[in-house]
Amino acid sequence: DAMVIQNPRYQVTQFGKPVTLSCSQTLNHNVMYWYQQKSSQAPKLLFHYYDKDFNNEADTPDNFQSRRPNTSFCFLDIRSPGLGDAAMYLCATSRDQLGGYEQYFGPGTRLTVT
Amino acid sequence: TQLLEQSPQFLSIQEGENLTVYCNSSSVFSSLQWYRQEPGEGPVLLVTVVTGGEVKKLKRLTFQFGDARKDSSLHITAAQPGDTGLYLCAGPADTGRRALTFGSGTRLQVQP
Numbered sequence: 001d002a003m004v005i006q007n008p009r010y011q012v013t014q015f016g017k018p019v020t021l022s023c024s025q026t027l028n029h030n031v032m033y034w035y036q037q038k039s040s041q042a043p044k045l046l047f048h049y050y051d052k053d054f055n056n057e058a059d060t061p062d063n064f065q066s067r068r069p070n071t072s073f074c075f076l077d078i079r080s081p082g083l084g085d086a087a088m089y090l091c092a093t094s095r096d097q098l099g100g101y102e103q104y105f106g107p108g109t110r111l112t113v114t
Numbered sequence: 115t116q117l118l119e120q121s122p123q124f125l126s127i128q129e130g131e132n133l134t135v136y137c138n139s140s141s142v143f144s145s146l147q148w149y150r151q152e153p154g155e156g157p158v159l160l161v162t163v164v165t166g167g168e169v170k171k172l173k174r175l176t177f178q179f180g181d182a183r184k185d186s187s188l189h190i191t192a193a194q195p196g197d198t199g200l201y202l203c204a205g206p207a208d209t210g211r212r213a214l215t216f217g218s219g220t221r222l223q224v225q226p
Contacts, residue, residue, distance in 0.1 A: 004156075031212050040200060042216040043157070050212055090156050094212065101212055102147055103204075105156030 003027070004106035006091050012112045013081050021076040021109045023091030032074040033103065034066060035090040043090055049074060050096065078111075086113045116141040116208045118217035120201075126223045127193055135188045135220045137203035144206055146186045147214070148177055151200040193224045 004025045013019040023032065030051050035043035047056045049068045063085070065077040078085055088110050092103040121136045137146065145164045149157035161170050163179035163186060170177045174197075176189040190197055200221050204214040 006156075033213070040219065040221055042202060042219050045213055048212060055212075092156070096212065101206055101214055102159055102162055103157075103214060104159065105149075108154070108156045110154070 004091055004093055004104055006089075006106035006109050008109060009107060010110045010112070012114060013078075014114055015083065016080045019078050019081055019111070021078075021089050021091075021111070023074045023076075023106055024072050025091075025093045025104075025106075026072070027093050027104060028071065029093035029095050029104070030071065031094040031096055031101070032068060033092040033094070034064075034074070034076050035092065036085075037088040037090055037108070046076070081111070081113045083113050086111055116143070116205070116215050118203055118205060118215055120203060120217040120220050122220060123218065124221045124223075126225065129194055129224055129226050130192050131224075133190050133193060133222070135190075135201055135222070136185065137187065137217050138185045139205070140184065141208065142183050144183070146179060146183075146203055146205045148186070148188055149202045149204065151202065153199070157200075157202055190222075193222075195224045195226050198222060198224050 007022050033048040034046045037043045046060045068074045088108045090108045091106040094101045094103050118139050147162045148160045151157040161177045166181045166183045168179045174191045178187045200219050202219050203217040207213045207215045
């Protein structure tokens with residue numbers, strides 16, 4: 001089945017220690033997104049890639065970076081995690097289509113910062 | 115900036131009851147989507163409504179898009195514990211970005 005896969009599902013890191021979360025997709029969608037979600041709130045968009053074109057949200061901290069080496073993979077790098085970065089991180093994909101952008105989410109990575 | 119407001123924020127009901135969740139905006143949306151997110155998982159797309167006044171049914175779930183395309187509702191008939199989760203409405207952002215504006219979410223708990 002075509003899907004969005006995130007690894008790992010659970011990640012524990014230390015305060016200030018860089019961490020990388022990964023996402024892969026078999027849907028061949030050209031748009032990939034990274035969201036941060038805290039305790040039952042709506043997902044908050046961090047950035048997205050349209051093909052290789054990176055689009056950062058204005059309020060995304062510089063501490064968060066992303067890489068998309070090819071269509072299938074996308075990575076979220078947190079350079080110096082703080083306690084406030086503990087959250088669920090969701091990857092999503094979408095086809096480029098007028099008006100819609102229906103999104104297909106992965107299962108998420110729960111990040112704990114100690 | 116387009117905003118989507120959902121109500122209620124939290125709903126706890128008994129199995130077999132009916133419920134309605136609302137998603138409202140002062141802005142017109144070209145379409146609205148509904149997602150359900152179970153605890154510890156990512157959101158799953160349930161439906162997209164596109165035409166003003168459109169009604170779509172998914173088993174016991176009925177989705178309606180307002181005539182003016184500013185609001186939508188989700189009605190669940192005879193709720194079951196498996197319906198428990200966070201329900202999110204979302205619509206394309208108005209800035210030409212390939213992004214969605216999400217509502218604040220409705221957390222539904224169905225007690226057996």
